[in-house]
Amino acid sequence: MKPLTETKAFTATRNACKLCAPLGASMAYKGIQGCVPLIHGSQGCATYVRRYMISHYKEPIDIASSSFSEESTIFGGGPTLKLAMFNVGNQYKPYHIGVTTTCLSETIGDDVPQIIKEFRGEAPELAHIGLAHASTPSYCGTHVDGFHQAIVSVIKYLSSEAEPNNKLVLLPGMLSPADYRYLTEIMERMDIDVIMLPDLSESLDNPHWEDYKRIPDGGTTPEQLKSLGGAKSYMQFGDVLNKGMIANTVKRKNINTPGSVLEEMYNMPGATTGFPIGINATDRFFNLLEKMTGKAIPEKYTKERGRLVDAYTDGHKYVFDKRAVIYGEEDFVIGLTEFLTEIGIKPVLIATGGESSAFKGIVKSKLNPRHNPEIMVGADFEEIAEKCREIEKPDIMIGHSKGYYIARELNFPLLRVGFPIHDRFGSQRVLHIGYEGAHRLFENIANALIEYKQENSPVGWKYM
Ligand code: SF4
Known part of the structure; x- marks a missing residue:
């Protein structure tokens, strides 16, 4: 008999070269000011996400969980999700809660938009809190798909029509806080009125605090989200974005990228370019920026x-x-x-x-x-x-x-x-x-x- 190590017929994933979709969604929600990510599923999912993010960012990472029990798994997670939104709303006093669904809640088929609708009627005292929801089963995509799905949900649930303005919506995708700060500096030096969505420049790399803050500083502000619908144009980084999710499930025929949602909702023109890594890609980014804003490269x-x-x-x-x-x-x-x-x-x-x-x-x-x-x-x-x-x-x-x-x-x-x-x-x-x-x-x-x-x-x- 051949030793097991020589057998080629593996069908299972062994040490995946991707991470969990709610992890990417939580990361994106962390770049929205005053937003608490809420993972709808078991505590283990939230613990894994927290552990990965704390280890990488070396920041306190609060991520809420609807904490599924056996009962929720059998009878549905509606009551636990409502209780979680109620507790987070009262204890953290956030501007927004970003709900991201796990493999389990998606598999049992929880109707999260309906649960949120019911919650609105049952908790009118929390009506001021924005509620976004991203559908993020990990078996349908990667952490990057989760990231983009969360940004799509922010546009859909937390932004609104606005007076036309001269702003550029920049959608940089899953880059480091240092990358986000670099982009912020470019926008400042070129005097471009930008809405960075999300904005990870501060929220995942904060200065030292004297006192603990439950919700870190930084992120796309509520005022920016209010003016988003009137922005002049958008620019998003990435060639694949979340389009890979389509390959995985017939249910998801109409996956939209954040840019395409802006086009659809607000008739906003825009451009998509790859990550500006290296001279050629950075040249393309700056040329596009010059063309879209009419501002010269410093x-x-x-x-x-x-x-x-x-x-x-x-x-x-x-x-x-x-x-x-x-x-x-x-x-x-x-x-x-x-x-x-x-x-x-x-x-x-x-x-x-x-x-x-x-x-x-x-x-x-x-x-x-x-x-x-x-x-x-x-x-x-x-x-x-x-x-x-x-x-x-x-x-x-x-x-x-x-x-x-x-x-x-x-x-x-x-x-x-x-x-x-x-x-x-x-x-x-x-x-x-x-x-x-x-x-x-x-x-x-x-x-x-x-x-x-x-x-x-x-x-x-x-x-x-
Ligand atoms: S079960 Fe799914 S959602 Fe939960 S940690 Fe694993 S991959 Fe992520």
């Missing part, structure tokens, strides 16, 4: 770009033709692929846990035509590990910390980017986007390769 960014070109020239010899494995969320991986191609690194394995049918085609369009990497969709880490063992040894792995055990086994460096990063400090301050983000990524990759070579050299050289 000199600070043309200088940043110039320094980046200089760094590429100086460091090219350290990175050229190196072989990289990259993995993570679809849009983030697409951004990384374009960036690595731009700096002369050869991706040999590109993997995502997402299942969008568009992913492979978009990735291929970003590659150097001479490169022909393995591209894995809907992958788990065991499949990625197996593929890494089969191919010629890569020089570097780029992704979040869940891939560490592969890098450790096969002995190559891992550069930690994206979410989640549980085994390093400062994860919330990793800058990925813009010329500055590309500069830092480039230096970190070059130095990881240099360090690996130096550490594994029989000669203790000190100069390069």
